[in-house]
Amino acid sequence: MYSSVFGGITTDQSAMVIPMDDHMVHRGHGVFDTAAIVDGCLYELEQHLDRFLGSAKQAKINPPFDKQTIKTILVQTVSASSCRNGSLRYWLSSGPGDFQLSPTGCHQSTLYAIVIQDQSPPNYSGIKVITSSIPIKPPQFAIMKSVNYLPNVLSKMEAEENGAYAAIWLDQQGFVAEGPSMNVAFVTHENELLMPRFEKILSGCTAKRVLELAGNLVKEEKVRGIKVRDVTVEEGKRAQEMMLIGSGVLVRPVLQWDNQVIGKGKAGVVTVSLRKLILEDMKSGPSTIRTAVPYV
Structure with a gap:
């Protein structure tokens, strides 16, 4: 310390x-x-x-x-x-x-x-999420990473009490926002990678890096395109893939949101591909991304 x-x-x-x-x-x-x-x-x-x-x-x-x-x-x-x-x-x-x-x-x-x-091996298995009943922070506080995490804690506890991994916040207009400590993304039936806007939520470093790396999937024609825009709950729940993205979860598939099974109820090709890309980036990415530690 x-x-x-x-x-x-x-x-x-x-x-x-x-x-x-x-x-x-x-x-x-x-x-x-x-x-x-x-x-x-x-x-x-x-x-x-x-x-x-x-x-x-x-x-x-x-x-x-x-x-x-x-x-x-x-x-x-x-x-x-x-x-x-x-x-x-x-x-x-x-x-x-x-x-x-x-x-x-x-x-x-x-x-x-x-x-x-690190104390335990990473877990990339599929998870369930619910819609949070805990009010989301106002944009002024949501976009800064302050130590005021009581809403985040209560949201996480609510999820666990309902047999879920995380609770998804909606913004003041009812659009999909974020999880308690991670961003959320979808793959539409048009095969586009879709992520909510960052203007009212925390600008996730991992999420932004995933958006950059996703360009490789466009080149490989695994996705048709990448969009960052407002996402309705209905659109999110009928997506063919849903994932949580953050430094703690990396890219983790969501198989169920409330009572709605997402896609085929298993990890999708895009979710798995994005996780592989971020893991490779963490281990062998450019010097602009990785800072070598000079151990004694």
């Missing part, structure tokens, strides 16, 4: 602490992001950092360091951990200082980072 409060990296789990008077703890005034560690490389670190700093700006948190310094700290933290497969999660907070609502009493914003070792 790295903490700017202590000014360094520790591998002692008992020292991996955050002050209780940090406003991220008691007021939720903080943002975060996550980058996968794959075979000793950080996947899409630059892209995640750009979103991270964008979220901080929206949350009115001035980082204690510039982007390059933050990147160096994050890479050094992974190096010190010796972890070659897992994830790196990092936070920017308005910082410790007092227990008031306003951060004016905070002395300095803080940066934290922690490395999480």
Whole structure:
């Protein structure tokens, strides 16, 4: 773990602490992001950092360091951990200082980072989702990756209580939005890859990379085209394929939404092909996507 409060990296789990008077703890005034560690490389670190700093700006948190310094700290933290497969999660907070609502009493914003070792093999089996009854966050908050995840938690819990993996949010107009920690995509009966607009939901780094890689499937004529637009629930439920996309699930097939079986009720060709493309990209993609960690 790295903490700017202590000014360094520790591998002692008992020292991996955050002050209780940090406003991220008691007021939720903080943002975060996550980058996968794959075979000793950080996947899409630059892209995640750009979103991270964008979220901080929206949350009115001035980082204690510039982007390059933050990147160096994050890479050094992974190096010190010796972890070659897992994830790196990092936070920017308005910082410790007092227990008031306003951060004016905070002395300095803080940066934290922690490395999480992979503990279990990936699961790409088909899943069930439901429509969430928990209201989606307003666009101003949905598009930033803040630590205010209570709606996400309640949405996930609702899904689990109903024997599902995740609950799908609809936006204020009733269009398909996103899952609690992942984006959603479809393959229409016209064989087009379809994804909801990002204007009102979190701009998923993995989802955007999947859209780029999907160009290969167009060339191979596995899909006719790629579209990002509003998607109705009816259109989504009658799609021939549905999938969840995110750093935690990569590309995972959805076989049932509420009481509606999706397509043939099994993982589709496009879903499987996209997962293979993202896995290959994570292991052998270009240097713009993969940041090598200089382990000691």
